[in-house]
Amino acid sequence: MNAIYDFSILTGGIHERLSGLMSPTAVMITEMVIIGTLLIVFVALMGLVLVLAERKVAAFFQLRLGPNRVGPWGSLQTLADFLKLLTKELITTKSADKFLYNLAPFIVMLTPFLALGVIPFAPGLQIMDMNIGVFFITAVSSMGVLGILIGGWASNNKYSLIGGMRSAAMVVSYELSVTLAIMTMVIMTESLSLSEIIASQSDGWWIIKGHIPALIAFLLYLTASTAETNRGPFDLAEAESELTAGFHTEYGGIKFAFFFLSEFVNMLVVASIATILFFGGWMPFHLPFEWAVGFNHIMDFIPGIVWGFGKVTFVIFLMMWFRWTFPRLRIDQILNLEWKYLLPMNLVNFLLMALIALSGFYL
Amino acid sequence: MSTIIAYFKGIGQGLNTLWTGMKVTGYYFFHARKEIITMQYPDNRDTLKIPERFRGRVVMLHDQNNEHACNGCTMCEMACPNGSIKIITDKILNPETGKAVRIIDKHIYHFSMCTLCNLCVQACPSNALAMDNSYENSVYDRSELTFVLNQPGSKIRDNVKD
Numbered sequence: 001m002n003a004i005y006d007f008s009i010l011t012g013g014i015h016e017r018l019s020g021l022m023s024p025t026a027v028m029i030t031e032m033v034i035i036g037t038l039l040i041v042f043v044a045l046m047g048l049v050l051v052l053a054e055r056k057v058a059a060f061f062q063l064r065l066g067p068n069r070v071g072p073w074g075s076l077q078t079l080a081d082f083l084k085l086l087t088k089e090l091i092t093t094k095s096a097d098k099f100l101y102n103l104a105p106f107i108v109m110l111t112p113f114l115a116l117g118v119i120p121f122a123p124g125l126q127i128m129d130m131n132i133g134v135f136f137i138t139a140v141s142s143m144g145v146l147g148i149l150i151g152g153w154a155s156n157n158k159y160s161l162i163g164g165m166r167s168a169a170m171v172v173s174y175e176l177s178v179t180l181a182i183m184t185m186v187i188m189t190e191s192l193s194l195s196e197i198i199a200s201q202s203d204g205w206w207i208i209k210g211h212i213p214a215l216i217a218f219l220l221y222l223t224a225s226t227a228e229t230n231r232g233p234f235d236l237a238e239a240e241s242e243l244t245a246g247f248h249t250e251y252g253g254i255k256f257a258f259f260f261l262s263e264f265v266n267m268l269v270v271a272s273i274a275t276i277l278f279f280g281g282w283m284p285f286h287l288p289f290e291w292a293v294g295f296n297h298i299m300d301f302i303p304g305i306v307w308g309f310g311k312v313t314f315v316i317f318l319m320m321w322f323r324w325t326f327p328r329l330r331i332d333q334i335l336n337l338e339w340k341y342l343l344p345m346n347l348v349n350f351l352l353m354a355l356i357a358l359s360g361f362y363l
Numbered sequence: 364m365s366t367i368i369a370y371f372k373g374i375g376q377g378l379n380t381l382w383t384g385m386k387v388t389g390y391y392f393f394h395a396r397k398e399i400i401t402m403q404y405p406d407n408r409d410t411l412k413i414p415e416r417f418r419g420r421v422v423m424l425h426d427q428n429n430e431h432a433c434n435g436c437t438m439c440e441m442a443c444p445n446g447s448i449k450i451i452t453d454k455i456l457n458p459e460t461g462k463a464v465r466i467i468d469k470h471i472y473h474f475s476m477c478t479l480c481n482l483c484v485q486a487c488p489s490n491a492l493a494m495d496n497s498y499e500n501s502v503y504d505r506s507e508l509t510f511v512l513n514q515p516g517s518k519i520r521d522n523v524k525d
Contacts, residue, residue, distance in 0.1 A: 060395040061388045065403070325388040326381060341374065 005303040008124030035127055039116060043265050048078045050264040054320060061324040088253035093155065096250065100154035105251070105258035108147030112265035114140040119272045120195050121312075122282045122305035133194035134186060137273060138179050141228070144266060145171040148230070151259070152247035163246025166236045166331055170227060173338040174234075177224035180346040184217040184353045185210070185277040188362070194276055201280035204288035209363040213353040218278045220346055222318065225270040227334065229263060232323035236331055271315035275308070279315075282308035288363045418479040419497035421448075421472055423512035424490075430520040431513055432491035435467040442486035447476035466519055474500070475508040489523050 018027045052067070052075065059066025067074030092101055118133045120126035130136055145168055152164015188210050189197040200206075207214045227234040238246040248259040275281055282304035286296045329337065356362055391398055402411060413419075425431050435452040453468040484492045492512075502508060 057392070060392045060399075063391055063395070063398050063400050065399060065401045321385060321388065321392075325384045 005305070006123045007305075011124060039113065039127070043113065043116065043261070046268055047261040047264050048082060050268065050316070051081075051260070052078045053316075054264070057317065057320045058324050061321070082257065085254055085257040090253045090255060093157070093250050095156045097154040097156065100150050101250075102255075104147050104151030104154060105255045106147075107150060108144060108262040109258050111140055111144040111147070112262055112269050114143075115269040116265070118194060119269065119276070120198060120281060121272070121308045122303070125282075125305065125308075126195060129193065129195050131191075131193045131196075134182060134192045134197070134273075137194075137269070138175075138182060141178075141266075141269070142171070142175050144262070147262075148247050151251065155247070155250035157250050159243040159245070159249045160247050163236075163238065163243045163249070167230055167247060169331070170234065170236060170334055171230075173335060174224045174227040174342075177220060177338060177342045177346050178228055180343070180350055181217045181221035181224060182273070182277060184213065184346070184350050187350075187353050187357050188214070189277075194281070197276055198281035198283050201283050202286060204286050204363060205278065205280040205283070207278040209288060210353070210356070211362065213349050213356060214278060216345070216349045217353070218274070220342055220349065221274055221277070222315075222322075224338075224342060225274065226319055226322055227338075229266045229270055229319075231263065231267065232319060233326035233328050234334055235323075235328065236334060241328075267316060267319060268312065271312045271319065274315045275311040279311045280307075281311075413496040413498065415496070417496050417498075418481060418494040420474055420479070420495060420500060420510075421477065421483060421492055421512065422495045423470060423514075424493050425514055425517055426520070429514060429517045431517050432489040432520050432523050433467050433470060433487075433513065434489065434519055434523050435465050435470075436488065438486045438488060439483035439492060442482045444480065444482065445476050445478060447473040448483060449473075467513055470512040472510045472512050473508065474510060475505055 015027070015031070018030060021027075022030070055077070056066045056074070067077035070077045070080050092098055115137050117127045118130050118136055120129070148167045148171075149164045152160040152162075152167070155161075185197075185206060186192060188206055189200050191197055191200065201209075203209075207218055210217075226232045230236075230238065236246075238248075240246075243249070248256055251259060272281075280286075284296075284299035284302055284304070284307050286292070286299060404411065423431050423433060435450055437450050437452075440448045440450050449471040450467055451469040451471065452465050454463045454465055456462070457464045479494070481494060484494060
């Protein structure tokens with residue numbers, strides 16, 4: 001990896017400049033404020049971009065043009081929508097549980113923020129390098145369902161309640177598969193730290209090095225994580241055709257925008273984890289052979305941030321492809337899929353991966 | 364054993380059908396430039412091509428001699444679900460046989476009530492009616508939506524049966 005693409009040069013420079021100006025405590029507080037602001041801006045920008053991408057991609061899949069009036073190729077459409085949502089009145093329904101009703105959007109938004117804190121998007125572009133990053137993300141991402149459940153319950157509306165309950169049943173089930181698929185890869189990476197997982201793929205991505213079980217784990221992870229984000233063929237919590245809007249029926253204005261945004265940022269988080277575990281995060285495409293040294297060297301000239309976001313975009317595109325192709329499932333079919341298919345396959349795959357790791361039958 | 368085979372067969376079939384669906388939508392996505400069917404109507408008004416089967420409004424077909432094929436049998440009037448067709452018939456004496464023959468005086472068509480269901484065109488035994496491809500049919504007054512479909516001075520074609 002070329003050192004010139006390392007963001008720690010930039011962040012380290014800023015840190016030194018700040019240290020020369022003020023005391024260590026003040027430096028820490030200033031850096032936290034800067035990072036927090038950047039994170040909020042990043043999430044808001046990614047939300048706008050992803051919503052626009054979703055609408056454009058959906059339109060192309062359905063042979064439509066999609067938004068094309070506001071700005072060139074409709075690029076300012078989501079900004080206009082966002083401004084509209086900002087200016088709307090915030091209404092709390094009469095019979096709602098006021099405190100929980102207003103709390104739910106923040107809990108839902110908290111999850112992707114926490115998860116984004118440990119994800120490395122490029123070399124050095126990571127807020128916090130935890131040695132238990134994978135564990136932290138799996139723990140934090142299960143909190144998102146709490147917000148959905150609270151929102152569904154506190155709205156005091158039958159549609160919201162059913163949507164929230166469905167989401168709870170679904171996410172609690174699919175958490176198992178997501179975690180097991182991640183653990184399958186952790187056998188290979190031998191580390192829970194996300195930056196070390198990426199470093200372990202400097203001689204080739206795990207989906208190539210881990211061959212069959214890694215490929216199966218990737219498919220299982222993709223399926224289960226699509227369900228976990230309440231998207232695609234598993235969007236039972238919203239269920240437009242049955243439950244008007246599911247858990248966020250009673251929400252409007254910026255509170256609705258929070259639920260909407262969290263769905264898309266969750267997708268970003270899930271895609272980032274898939275990228276890190278299977279496609280090497282920001283690591284360029286390397287082949288684990290001796291004759292490929294020159295090829296690996298050429299690949300190093302593409303910056304890590306391009307690799308990172310390119311691969312995340314690819315996984316997000318896959319999830320969008322699923323969403324606009326597959327028919328929706330019923331709640332019993334969804335639970336069947338998890339408990340009768342994904343979970344047993346995951347367990348067998350886990351064993352297979354352990355055997356392969358023991359026998360050393362990987363690249 | 365058979366249930367186990369069915370289990371794995373089900374997985375295989377499921378993946379296969381999902382891949383089939385993804386191929387279809389994937390083709391559309393990557394050939395979007397060619398395949399998109401949206402027409403940006405007011406912008407492309409000069410080059411707009413209306414499909415042949417587009418239902419604009421009901422017309423009566425007249426040939427170059429200003430003759431139509433309607434003998435006033437009122438099948439279209441009876442077929443119309445919302446009563447937007449009213450036929451006023453007349454009788455003339457056939458000079459050769461001396462019998463009274465029924466002809467149409469006015470084939471009145473209320474476009475304001477029409478849902479363009481095509482039932483009158485299908486009901487017509489002599490194919491006198493058709494749908495045209497007209498659009499931009501809006502007017503400022505309701506009375507302008509009542510049409511007399513047979514052109515002034517037109518008469519029935521000779522070979523149309525009673």
